[in-house]
Amino acid sequence: MAPIDRVSVGFVSVRLNDQIGMSAFGTLLHLARLNHFHGRDFRAAFGLHFHYRDDLSHLLAFSERNQSRLAAAAGISQELQGLWPVEPWQPFSGEGLWSALPWKLRACPSCLRAGYHSNLFQMPWMARCPWHRTRLISTCRKCERPLLEGFRQGLDLACCPCGTDLVNERAVLKGDPHQSERDDFLEAYLNWTAVERERTTMLWPEQHTGSGVDALAALWPVPPCLNQWRDSFAGCRPHIHMERLGRPCASSTLDQQAAKDLMRCAKSLWPEQAAMAELPAEFLPSLLSITRQIASPLPAISLTTREREALALEPVGSAASIPSRQDLMLLPVQRVANGLYLDVRVLHRAAYRVIANLSALLGLAKHEPTPATSSAHRLLLTATRRTLLRTYADGFTHVLGRYVPALYDQTRVRAGPRLPWIRIRRDPQGPQDVTIAWSTRQSWDADVKPVVR
Structure with missing residues (x-):
């Protein structure tokens, strides 16, 4: 049996400073169960301020104040306390992304039995505990209640109302044989x-979405250096559409006019600017193709002659005899003189912010492309076009369907936007590859919550 320790304030514990990777929640669980503390004791013993409705794993992962108080009470070293936030466990920088995702306690049942929890288990790309080979759970395996439901009802931490106790105090004292x-x-x-945090940038929709968990997991397949634990990773998600773009070869350079078009596009893709974005000419064929594919099956009498012309459709003799609707006239891409313009109000706000940030993070609004960086700029152009086209298709369908409900008589037409989650990897020459994971369709009118970066 592992030796029992007593920290300076007299808590019973078992080698807490040897529990590599243990989360702040795991530390609280360890101490609470060995010292028979209940929720009402947490403020006096550890200085924690919380409500029973709070998810303690979330509170302790993001609250520096509560982390500091718990670490001081438990005598946790600075090294281990540095693993309590989520950032060390993610292969990208920043914590803002988690405000766009649902959070609930996930754990390995074998680790819980020994009083151990790690924020590793909160990462969406993890499906099993790598050392126990046990599938991670977020609910009681007997009654399917959330793991913290019993605590919210006043029971011991990790005790379920059905009578199941997920922690075994003897196992906590013995320690985990898989350490x-x-x-x-x-x-x-x-x-x-x-290593990944140094070369990876993440862009995500500024909207709370459940399907974002699967999109984020799909962006992080098993890394080669962890291949021996590959069964612990979630793997591919068939319902998540993926697009992978690599940097073109060095010979694929931008001419002077293309470089200027790209710079104008990058500078116009800002939510604070006017509602018309100026796009490169090479976007036009794809945008017109999308417009025709969506609008062409509509009954001839549902659109006026001018509306059909605006939507790049062939004229018909039985067009609608009603005044042309201005919103439909301005809905598709507009060709004015030598420019190509798109009313960005047709795009879903959260997806549009991702497109705008794609340009901002790569610094294209400030630096002209040069022969040395031309391939990286071409990669941005391709990623912007791919993201914009799918977002435009969803927005065009939404607006057109409001005026012509017959659009949804087509079985292939689906309502609701798909939101992009983007991973950008860099090397010394700049952006190396871009991967886009599209979440499943959302409610169009869902609230967009600002994300603090």
């Missing part, structure tokens, strides 16, 4: 995330 394998995995995993 050596756990330490090996965590060392390799944390080395991988540290």
Whole structure:
């Protein structure tokens, strides 16, 4: 049996400073169960301020104040406390992304039995505990209630109202026999995330969405350095559409006019600017094709002659004899003189912000393309076009369907926007590849919550 420790304030614990990767919630669970503390004792013992409706794993992962108070009470080293936030566990920088995702306690049942929890288990790309090979759970395996439901009803932490106790105090005292394998995995995993954070940028929709969990997981397949634990990763998600774009070869350079078009496009794609974005001419064929594919099956009498012309449709003799609707006339892409313009109000706000940030993060609004960076700019242009086209298709369908409900008589037409989650990897020459994961369709009128970066 592992030796029992007593920290300076007299708490019973078992080698807490040897529990590599343990989260702040895991530390609280360990101490609460060995010292028989209930929720009402947490403020006096650890200085924690919370409500029973709070998810303690979320509170302790994002509250620096509560982390500091718990660490001081438990005598946790600075090194281990540095693994309490979520950032060390993710292969990209920043914590703002988590405000766009639902959070609920996930855990390995074998680890819980020994009083251990890690924020590794909160990462969407993890499906199994790498050292126990046990599938992660977010509900009681007996009654399917959330893991913290019993605590919210006043029971001990990790006790379920159905009578199931997920923690075994004898197992906590004995320690986990898989600790050596756990330490090996965590060392390799944390080395991988540290390297990835230095070369990866993430863009995500500023909207709380459940399907974003699957999109984020799909962006992070098994890294080669962790291939021996590949069964622990979630793997591909068939319902998530993926687009992978690589940097063109160095010979694929931009001429002077194309470079200027790209710069104008990047500068016009800002939510604070006017509602018309100026696009490169090469976007036109794809935008017209999307417009025709969506609008062409409509009954001839549903659109006026001028509306059909605006939507790039062939004229018909039985067009609608009603005044042309201005919103439909301005809906598609507009060709004015030598320019190509799109009313960005047709785009879903959250998806449009991702498109705008794609230009901003690569610095294209400030730096002209040069022969050395031309391939990276071409990659941005391709990623912007791919993202814009799919977003335009959803927005065009939404607006056209409001005026012509017959559009939804087509079985292939689906309502609701798909939102892009984008991973950008860099090397010394600039952006190297872009991967776009499209979430499943959302409610069009869902609230967009600003994300703090």
